[in-house]
Structures are given as C-alpha cells and as structure tokens.
Amino acid sequence: MKKIEIRKAQFEDLETLKSFEQGVILAERPFDETLKPDPISYYSIEDLLKDPKTVVAVATVNNILIGSAYATIKEAKKHLKHDTYAYLGFMYVDPKHRGKGVNKSIIDFLFRWIKKQNTKEVRLDVYSENTAALRAYEKAGFKKHMINMRMEI
16 A cells, blocks of 8 residues: 555645545444434534644545544543543545554544643544444544433433
8 A cells, every 4th residue: 555644634625524524424324313314514624624723634645635533622621630632533534445554543643733732631432333433443542431322202
C-alpha cells in the first residue's frame, strides 16, 4: 500500500467529508432504530472546520481522501478529576482501505493535537452492538466506561 498521510482537513475537502459522513450514518443505521429516515446529517462539518477547539483530520493516499475523524476539546463536569476532555467523532475509513492502519494513524494524529491542548482524557461513543468498532477502539487503548441505555414508552 502507498504511504498514508494524515493532515488537518481544509474547506476544499468539504464535499468528500460530507460523503464520509453519509458513510458513517450508513454504517451506524443498523445499530440505531431512533434515526430519522434519510437524508440526515450528524454534523455541521463547516462549523467543525471553523471551531478553534476542534481539529478535523483526514487520511490521504496520493492526495485522495480515504478517512476522517475529529477531536474537540470540551469542558468536563465539575465533579471529575479532569477539567477538560477530548471527544472523538466522525471516524470513517473508506471500505477499500480498512484493515490497513488508517484509523490508528488518524487517532495518533489526533492524540498529538490533544496533548498540545494540555488535555489527557479522551472519550468517544460507540454502539454496543458494533463489535468491529469496539474491537478497533479497544485495540487503540480505549476501555469501556459507561453504558447509555434507552427505551421507548
């Protein structure tokens, strides 16, 4: 495989990032019966790109975008040991490039940025039935922490 490069996303990447967002939604739809029918959007990617507390990272091969994710710095609840934490989201890798270390390269890039923000706590959300994602995040060092439960009445 050609060399994977990770960089900060730019506004010129917007259309591809919007298609990646639809890939995330397609992958997550089987795990969430509460999602509205398409078309839906999870993020305002434009706002993420403008936010000084957020970095959107993209993976490229030969200048072609193949993956994305973001980290945003958030204020922690007052009762926690840490004042801030980084929240990761928008993790997507083109299916043709999965299993090749792309997600790990993006996470490593985000971790370097997070450390520069003097933040040490990192969190993300994953559907409990999404075993492939759970394995990938556990392989990256994440541990299950809390389970969010729901019901319809």
